[in-house]
Amino acid sequence: MILIFTNKITSRIRYIFKHIFTSILGIEIKFTSNIEEFIAHDGPKISYAKKELGSELFFEAHTLLFDKGIQEDLEFSIDFKGEIPYFFRTSDKSALSHDLFASSFYLITRYEEYLPSIKDSLGRFQSKNSLAFQNGFLKIPVVDLWAKEILYKIQEKYPDIKANQRPFAFINTISSHEAFKYAQRGIGGTLAGFIKDFFQFKFQSIKERAQVILNLRRDPYNTFSFLLDVHKQNKLKSIFFFSIGELSEYDHNISIERIFYRELIKSIEDYSFVGINFSMRSTDQTHLKKEEKKAMETISHRTPNRSRQHLFKLNLPFTYRDTIEIDMRKDFSMGYHDEIGFRASTCTPFLFYDLKYESLTLLKIFPFIFSDHALKRKHGYDQKKIKQEILSLIMTVKEFSGVFISVFHNHTFSNEPQWKGWKEIYLDFIDTINTIQKEK
Structure with a gap:
């Protein structure tokens, strides 16, 4: 156990110290603001403050973890050691040259996404505006890397302190925005599809649609048998996120009133976890999220607790507040639709901290590293480059014993x-x- 002294134990300090020490390093910690208790403690101890107290390991604190609210005028410069970024510089008296606790908090809470910025056409925070993208560290889980640097400093002074080595973990997710391309659309939807294809001169689509409707070929999007076979052969229990909201400009799935669709979801749930891909219509609309959750409960006869926002649209903190309000506990939306890498600069799942309310929540965020669309956008049809990119990302996460x-x-x-x-x-x-998981 490490005793941590700070002049004021804020919710921000509790949050980021527990994430770094407990979630990443597996080290037990205790906080105190009592100087006498801290000085009298004869075990491992560190101070996080403006001034050191004595012979303890001293980490100089930036003001960020003592602030409240969003500081739109927060300015800092970024230093680099090789490709690794560092910001919130400290004095020479500190064990580290930068406040890595404040830096980690800034990145993992997505502080920058609360600041004014130009959104894309769907109202999403743009990857190109992120600190990580602009400074070339989007593909580095710097929070996990910094945690290792903190550990090394602690072990220099207290060699008996050992971190709990986490195993590399993998979570495979499948998003189903449209379970079927042509099938199960109903008479109206099918006729509308034929007419649209005709006026857009998509004659191949007309042929394919007719063949699917006449049961002469399998719907091209119905690849679930292939996926289940692969997962069963590899003993891989994946998470399937199904869209069950009503049709809209960006929500194109078939109606959940279709028995075939309901049976599909239930059959998938026999071998996999099932989550909700919340519709675009439900963005910041709590009542619609409640309706979609209730619909999924009716289909599966289970209470869903895993969610993903359609097209990864996040509007912080409101999207996550809605998710919490309907009692969802795990969200898998943290990532970019158009870029590869670590949106929150970590490969470790973390609890959502609401910067507006200054409160820790019980909603656990599972950040994804890439989507197939982002890989295709970057590398096109070059399979070799795609495979190399994936392997590089896997090895990065393995290095930090993270969750891929x-x-x-x-x-x-x-x-x-x-x-x-x-x-x-x-x-x-x-x-x-x-292969990676079999390695010791």
Whole structure:
């Protein structure tokens, strides 16, 4: 156990110290603001303050963890040691040259996403505006890396302190925005599809739609048998996120009133975890999220606790507040739709801290590292580069004993021209994960 002294034990300090020491390093800590208790303690101890008290290990504190609210005028410069960024510089008296606790808090709470910025056409925070993207460290889980640096400093003074070595973990997720491309659309939806394809001169789509409707071919997006077979063969229990909201401009799934769709979800749940892909319509609309959650409960006869926001649209803190209000406990939306890497600069799941309310919540955030769409956007049809990119990311997460979370979609394995070769990419990915997990 490490005793930590700070002049004022704020909710921010409790949050980030527990994440670094407990969640990442597996080290027990205790806080105190009592100087006499701290000085009298003869075990491992560190102080987090403006001035050191004595012979303890001293980490000089930036003001961020003692502040409240969002400081729009917060300014800092970034220093680099190689490719590794450091900010919130401290004095020479500190054990580290920068306040890595405050830096970690800034990144993991997504402080910058509360600041004014230009959103994309869907109202999403843009990856290109992030500190990590602009400074070239988006593919580095710097919070986990900094945690190791903190540990090394502590072990220099207290060599008996040992971190609990976490195993590398993998969570495979499949997002199903559209379970079927043509099937189960009803008479109205099918006719509308034919008419739209005709006026857009998509004659191949007209042919395919007719073949699917006449049961002459399988719907191209219905790749669930392929996925389940792969997962069963590899003893891989994945999470499938299904869209069950009503149709809108960005929500194109079939109605949950369709028996075939309901049976599909129930059959998937026999071998996998099932979560809700909340519709775009439900963004910041708590009552719609409640309706979608209730619909999923009716289908599966279980209470869902895993969620993902459609197209990864997050509006902090409101999206997560809505998720908490309807009693969802695990969210898998933290990542960028158009970039690869660590949006929250960590490969360790973390609890959501509401910067507006200055409160820790029980909502656990599971940050994903890449989506198939982001990989395709970056590397096009170059399978070799895609596989190399994935392997590099896996090895990075393995180095920090983190949790590797991927995002694929059912339509990715449709064998349509734009997704040619992705079944092979997926199989290679799963084989690589299996090999890594077997290594000691």
